[in-house]
Amino acid sequence: MNQSENPVPESDETPDGETTADDSSRLFPRVTAYRFRRGTMRPGQQRNWDEHWPTYGQNVSDTLVDPQELFGRTAPLVVEIGSGTGTSTAAMAAVEPDVDVIAVEVYQPGLAQLLGMILREDLQNVRMIRGDGVDVLTNMIAPDSLTGVRVFFPDPWPKARHHKRRLLQSGTFGLIASRLRPGGVLHVATDHVDYAEWIGPTGDAEPSLERLDTATDVGHVPFSLDRPVTKFEGKGLQEERVINEFLWRRRG
Numbered sequence: 527m528n529q530s531e532n533p534v535p536e537s538d539e540t541p542d543g544e545t546t547a548d549d550s551s552r553l554f555p556r557v558t559a560y561r562f563r564r565g566t567m568r569p570g571q572q573r574n575w576d577e578h579w580p581t582y583g584q585n586v587s588d589t590l591v592d593p594q595e596l597f598g599r600t601a602p603l604v605v606e607i608g609s610g611t612g613t614s615t616a617a618m619a620a621v622e623p624d625v626d627v628i629a630v631e632v633y634q635p636g637l638a639q640l641l642g643m644i645l646r647e648d649l650q651n652v653r654m655i656r657g658d659g660v661d662v663l664t665n666m667i668a669p670d671s672l673t674g675v676r677v678f679f680p681d682p683w684p685k686a687r688h689h690k691r692r693l694l695q696s697g698t699f700g701l702i703a704s705r706l707r708p709g710g711v712l713h714v715a716t717d718h719v720d721y722a723e724w725i726g727p728t729g730d731a732e733p734s735l736e737r738l739d740t741a742t743d744v745g746h747v748p749f750s751l752d753r754p755v756t757k758f759e760g761k762g763l764q765e766e767r768v769i770n771e772f773l774w775r776r777r778g
């Protein structure tokens with residue numbers, strides 16, 4: 527992916543290869559938080575992309591998504607922000623065919639990998655949006671419409687001066703909560719201790735969300751919480767990093 531292909535406007539690359547875009551004019555102002563990752567698609571992936579992306583994917587836009595039109599049915603809808611290579615997305619969609627999933631990712635080769643899995647496994651319940659998750663939620667997802675939002679291993683931005691770039695800020699919690707329907711659930715996982723210590727109280731401070739206990743409240747969650755161990759998470763486990771999981775439910 528080169529910068530001209532990047533769907534997020536007015537971004538600027540910092541010397542260490544990170545990309546941010548100031549968006550203070552937006553409804554939920556923040557500094558966008560994704561890392562600008564280079565990467566190219568393999569020839570087979572490029573062929574799949576050219577042929578099938580228009581069916582399964584779209585770029586971020588200002589047009590509200592119509593889930594009925596997108597999936598050809600009405601079903602509980604989950605948005606996953608930062609789906610990476612789509613390992614969790616595809617595995618969870620395969621065991622939950624009655625739940626529709628929109629995977630949002632800025633990294634094109636990651637989306638291409640997920641597209642490959644969708645085609646190989648004939649997953650009818652996954653669609654993709656290429657772009658910044660905050661833009662997608664703000665402009666493309668109707669308020670009160672989601673059964674779930676998943677954020678697995680968001681970039682931790684460990685340096686204190688970069689914390690403002692973290693995806694999970696108070697504004698984003700508010701935005702996510704506004705897109706969940708009452709009773710809808712946000713599921714977050716991180717292996718970064720410092721980020722976990724930031725995520726917990728920031729989510730708890732969002733008045734329209736109530737924290738669920740990951741051990742005892744799983745019965746209240748209207749979709750699967752069983753994540754497969756991704757390549758990314760596997761590395762963390764080898765290094766004996768602790769995985770912290772969080773669940774919040776939108777108050778009714």
Ligand SMILES: C[S@@+](CC[C@H](N)C(=O)[O-])C[C@H]1O[C@@H](n2cnc3c(N)ncnc32)[C@H](O)[C@@H]1O
Nearest residue numbers: 560608609610631632633658659678679756758
């Ligand atoms: C550390 S990776 C984790 C990927 C995957 N969730 C997993 O568990 O393997 C974080 C991913 O989030 C994506 N990302 C970060 N900020 C994003 C944003 N604002 N919108 C969409 N994707 C984002 C990155 O491109 C990256 O692929």
